[in-house]
Amino acid sequence: xxxxxxxxxxxxxxxxxxxxxxxxxxxxxxxxxxxxxxxxxxxxxxxxxxxxxxxxxxxxxxxxxxxxxxxxxxxxxxxxxxxxxxxxxxxxxxxxxxxxxxxxxxxxxxxxxxxxxxxxxxxxxxxxxxxxxxxxxxxxxxxxxxxxxxxxxxxxxxxxxxxxxxxxxxxxxxxxxxxxxxxxxxxxxxxxxxxxxxxxxxxxxxxxxxxxxxxxxxxxxxxxxxxxxxxxxxxxxxxxxxxxxxxxxxxxxxxxxxxxxxxxxxxxxxxxxxxxxxxxxxxxxxxxxxxxxxxxxxxxxxxxxxxxxxxxxxxxxxxxxxxxxxxxxxxxxxxxxxxxxxxxxxxxxxxxxxxxxxxxxxxxxxxxxxxxxxxxxxxxxxxxxxxxxxxxxxxxxxxxxxxxxxxxxxxxxxxxxxxxxxxxxxxxxxxxxxxxxxxxxxxxxxxxxxxxxxxxxxxxxxxxxxxxxxxxxxxxxxxxxxxxxxxxxxxxxxxxxxxxxxxxxxxxxxxxxxxxxxx
Amino acid sequence: xxxxxxxxxxxxxxxxxxxxxxxxxxxxxxxxxxxxxxxxxxxxxxxxxxxxxxxxxxxxxxxxxxxxxxxxxxxxxxxxxxxxxxxxxxxxxxxxxxxxxxxxxxxxxxxxxxxxxxxxxxxxxxxxxxxxxxxxxxxxxxxxxxxxxxxxxxxxxxxxxxxxxxxxxxxxxxxxxxxxxxxxxxxxxxxxxxxxxxxxxxxxxxxxxxxxxxxxxxxxxxxxxxxxxxxxxxxxxxxxxxxxxxxxxxxxxxxxxxxxxxxxxxxxxxxxxxxxxxxxxxxxxxxxxxxxxxxxxxxxxxxxxxxxxxxxxxxxxxxxxxxxxxxxxxxxxxxxxxxxxxxxxxxxxxxxxxxxxxxxxxxxxxxxxxxxxxxxxxxxxxxxxxxxxxxxx
Numbered sequence: 001x002x003x004x005x006x007x008x009x010x011x012x013x014x015x016x017x018x019x020x021x022x023x024x025x026x027x028x029x030x031x032x033x034x035x036x037x038x039x040x041x042x043x044x045x046x047x048x049x050x051x052x053x054x055x056x057x058x059x060x061x062x063x064x065x066x067x068x069x070x071x072x073x074x075x076x077x078x079x080x081x082x083x084x085x086x087x088x089x090x091x092x093x094x095x096x097x098x099x100x101x102x103x104x105x106x107x108x109x110x111x112x113x114x115x116x117x118x119x120x121x122x123x124x125x126x127x128x129x130x131x132x133x134x135x136x137x138x139x140x141x142x143x144x145x146x147x148x149x150x151x152x153x154x155x156x157x158x159x160x161x162x163x164x165x166x167x168x169x170x171x172x173x174x175x176x177x178x179x180x181x182x183x184x185x186x187x188x189x190x191x192x193x194x195x196x197x198x199x200x201x202x203x204x205x206x207x208x209x210x211x212x213x214x215x216x217x218x219x220x221x222x223x224x225x226x227x228x229x230x231x232x233x234x235x236x237x238x239x240x241x242x243x244x245x246x247x248x249x250x251x252x253x254x255x256x257x258x259x260x261x262x263x264x265x266x267x268x269x270x271x272x273x274x275x276x277x278x279x280x281x282x283x284x285x286x287x288x289x290x291x292x293x294x295x296x297x298x299x300x301x302x303x304x305x306x307x308x309x310x311x312x313x314x315x316x317x318x319x320x321x322x323x324x325x326x327x328x329x330x331x332x333x334x335x336x337x338x339x340x341x342x343x344x345x346x347x348x349x350x351x352x353x354x355x356x357x358x359x360x361x362x363x364x365x366x367x368x369x370x371x372x373x374x375x376x377x378x379x380x381x382x383x384x385x386x387x388x389x390x391x392x393x394x395x396x397x398x399x400x401x402x403x404x405x406x407x408x409x410x411x412x413x414x415x416x417x418x419x420x421x422x423x424x425x426x427x428x429x430x431x432x433x434x435x436x437x438x439x440x441x442x443x444x445x446x447x448x449x450x451x452x453x454x455x456x457x458x459x460x461x462x463x464x465x466x467x468x469x470x471x472x473x474x475x476x477x478x479x480x481x482x483x484x485x486x487x488x489x490x491x492x493x494x495x496x497x498x499x500x501x502x503x504x505x506x507x508x509x510x511x512x513x514x515x516x517x518x519x
Numbered sequence: 520x521x522x523x524x525x526x527x528x529x530x531x532x533x534x535x536x537x538x539x540x541x542x543x544x545x546x547x548x549x550x551x552x553x554x555x556x557x558x559x560x561x562x563x564x565x566x567x568x569x570x571x572x573x574x575x576x577x578x579x580x581x582x583x584x585x586x587x588x589x590x591x592x593x594x595x596x597x598x599x600x601x602x603x604x605x606x607x608x609x610x611x612x613x614x615x616x617x618x619x620x621x622x623x624x625x626x627x628x629x630x631x632x633x634x635x636x637x638x639x640x641x642x643x644x645x646x647x648x649x650x651x652x653x654x655x656x657x658x659x660x661x662x663x664x665x666x667x668x669x670x671x672x673x674x675x676x677x678x679x680x681x682x683x684x685x686x687x688x689x690x691x692x693x694x695x696x697x698x699x700x701x702x703x704x705x706x707x708x709x710x711x712x713x714x715x716x717x718x719x720x721x722x723x724x725x726x727x728x729x730x731x732x733x734x735x736x737x738x739x740x741x742x743x744x745x746x747x748x749x750x751x752x753x754x755x756x757x758x759x760x761x762x763x764x765x766x767x768x769x770x771x772x773x774x775x776x777x778x779x780x781x782x783x784x785x786x787x788x789x790x791x792x793x794x795x796x797x798x799x800x801x802x803x804x805x806x807x808x809x810x811x812x813x814x815x816x817x818x819x820x821x822x823x824x825x826x827x828x829x830x831x832x833x834x835x836x837x838x839x840x841x842x843x844x845x846x847x848x849x850x851x852x853x854x855x856x857x858x859x860x861x862x863x864x865x866x867x868x869x870x871x872x873x874x875x876x877x878x879x880x881x882x883x884x885x886x887x888x889x890x891x892x893x894x895x896x897x898x899x900x901x902x903x904x905x906x907x908x909x910x911x912x
Binding site: 355367 | 778785788789
C-alpha cells in the first residue's frame, strides 16, 4: 500500500495582506493515488494548490518533489516538475481547435506540425478513455469537452501530477462518472491526482486518501476506506467552540416575508432555485446555511428584485398597512415604491453594495439620492449620516471624503451595513456579512444584527461559519443544490446535522441517483 | 528576507533546473530573486510633486523637440519656439482664433464627458457634430428666406441639437437593448453621415464643384450675430456650457447616476437604476452637445458644411477628455494646450516650408511626453541595489 511520495509540502504558509490563506500546512501526495482535498469555501484549498502549480509562491515553507527541494516560481516551472493544474475556470482560446489549444505555448524546439500533434492528442485520449475530436473548435464544445481539452493540455505536456480544482462543479452526474473512470485509469498508469472538492459523496467515491483543510490549516489526512462521511464533516466544519454571541428569545414575532415555491433558472437553463419555501418572521434571525453556490445569492437577489423568478411567490406583510404585497418579479424601485423597507447587504460589497471609487458620503446616497424633487443632489444629509456611521461604528478612515476602496475590509463592511440599517428596514438580508473580517469587526456586525432583531426586524443571515450560525440564529434554513433540505431550530440542532443537510437534500436520506441541479 | 535569501543560496544545483522563466516569475519572485527593475504603484503623490513632474515633462519635450528639429531641419530651435508662440499670440485676432479653436474642441470634449464617465466609449463625436452642422445648414438653405433671422437661428439650433442627439441615440438604443459594441457602432456612424453629406451636396448642387460654398452670403440669414468678432459669441456660449456641464456632473442626480452606472452596473441594478434609460438619456445629451457644436460651427463661422467641417476634432476631443482625466476644468487646459500646439505646428510648417506633417510630428512629441509622465506619477521605480546590501537587510 505504501507508495512512493511524489510531492511533500512542509510548513507552507501564504498570506494575502492580513488574511492568512494557508497556515503551516504539511501534506504528502503519493505516486499512483487519488488524493482529495476537502474543505469549506475559503478554507484555502485552491490557494494551496496554486502554490504547487506555480501561480502563487509560498511565504514560508518548502515544497519537495520526489524528495528534492523544488522552487516553483511559475506554471512553467511546475511543468518542469511534471505538475499540471486544471483550473475551475477554463483558459482556452475559443476560436482555436482542441489541438491548437493543447499545443499552444509549447516550445520544445521541434518543428510545429499540427498533424503530428493531433495524432498524439488522440493517442493520449485513447490511452485514458477520453473521447475528443482534435479538430473541433472550442466554441462548439460543451463544458465537459472543454474540460477534457484542459486535462489533455496538461497530459500532453507530460504531467505526472494532476491537480483538478472542483472538476465536477460543471458536470452532470453522468459526466462526473465518466471523468472518474478516466481518473482511475490515470491512477493505474501511476499518475498522482489531486482533486479539490467539497462534495463528500465524491470524496468517498473516488479518492484513496482525503486531506481536510479548515480555515487554512491542515486538519488531517485520512484513508478514505477508513473514514465516514460524518467524521469528515466534523473535521471539515470543526468541533463546536463557544462564541458567546448573545441570543434573546424572539418577542412578538409575526410573519413578515413569505417565500412560496420559488424557482429560478439560469440563462443556460440550469435550475438555480427549486421550489424554495420559507417564512421570515419579525424579531428573529433566520440563518441560511449551505455550501457556497447552492443558490443563496439567487434567493436573496430574487427577494430584492434582482433575479427574475420562474414560479412561486414572494409575499411581504406590511406591518403598517397590514396589507400583503407580492414582490414577485418587481424591480428594486417598484419594491421601494410599495413601501417595502427591505435592506440588503450583498455578498459582493465593492462590486454591488458600494462603489469603490466614490467616497463614503456618495456611497451613503446610493439608496437615498432620489429623495426630493430637485434635480440636484442633497449631500448634507448623507454627510451627516456618514459622520454618524463613522463615529458610532468606529470606521477607521481619514475622513468621510475617502473613497471606500481605500478602506480595509472590515471598515468597508461597516459602511455598507451601517447604510442599510440607517434606512430603518423591516427586512434585513445580509449575505456573508463577516467574510474576511477579523474577530472584532465580526462581532460588531453580529451585534448590529442582534440590535435589528430586537427592533423587530426580520433578519435573514447567509453565513458560511456553522459555529456562528448555530450561536446567532433562531432558525436555520439549509439549502443544497438550490433546494431547501430542511429548516432547523438554531437552539437545538447540531453542527453535524446541519453539515449533513448541506451536502444532501433531506439529511441522512441516501442520495437520489439523478441530481442534475448542481451549480 | 535574509533568511529566504540564504535558503535560496542553499539550493543544490540540480533542484533549480535550467529555468529561463525569470521574467514571468515576476511578481512571485520579488522576494526571492530581486529583479533589476522593480515597478511599484505609488501612494498618491502630493499635487505639487505631480505638477512638478508634468512641468518637467513639458520642458523635456521642448528640449527633445529642439534636438530633433536641429538634426532634421537645421533650423535654430529658438526660432521654432518663436513661431509656435507667434501662431497664437502675434495679434489679437490670432489670439481669439486660438480661443475659438480651444472652445470648439472643449465643447466636443464636454459632450463626450458624460458618455465616457458612464464607460460608454462614444467615438462618434465627429459624426454627431457633422449631423448637427448638416441639419443647421439645411435649415439655412431651405427656410433661410422664409422666416426672420433670429427665428431661423433658433430653428437651426433646435435642428442641430436634435440631429446630433439622434445620431448618438441610434447606437445607444442598440447598446441598451441588445448590448452591441458601442465603440464600433459610433465609429461607423461617422462614415454614414459623411456619405450622407457627400451625397446630399452632389444632389443639391449637381453642377457645382462638389462643395457647398457659403450659404446666404448676401442676406446673412441664419448667421450668428457678431459680438466684437466672429468668435466671441461662440466662445461665451461654450463657456456657459462648460459651467453647466461641471454642475451637471458634480451636483445633479443624473450625474450621480451616470457615475454609478459607469463604475458598476451591478451596483446600479442593486439600487434600482434603470441602466438602459440612463444610457439613452446620457447619449442623447452627449449627442445634443455635439449637435450644438455643429450649429456653432456653421451658424457662427463656416456658414456652410463639408465633410471636413469638423476636421478630426471629434477624435482629438477623446484625447482631451482622457488627458484631463474626465475633469471639465482640466479639459479647458488640455484643449488649450492641444490647440496651441496644433496652431504652432502649422505655423512652423508654413514658415519653414517644411511638410505640414512635420508639425504633427512635433505635436506628437509633446503629447508623448505629457502622457508618458503620468506613468511616473502613478508608479515609482526601484533599481536593484548592490548584492551586499540586500544580503544584510
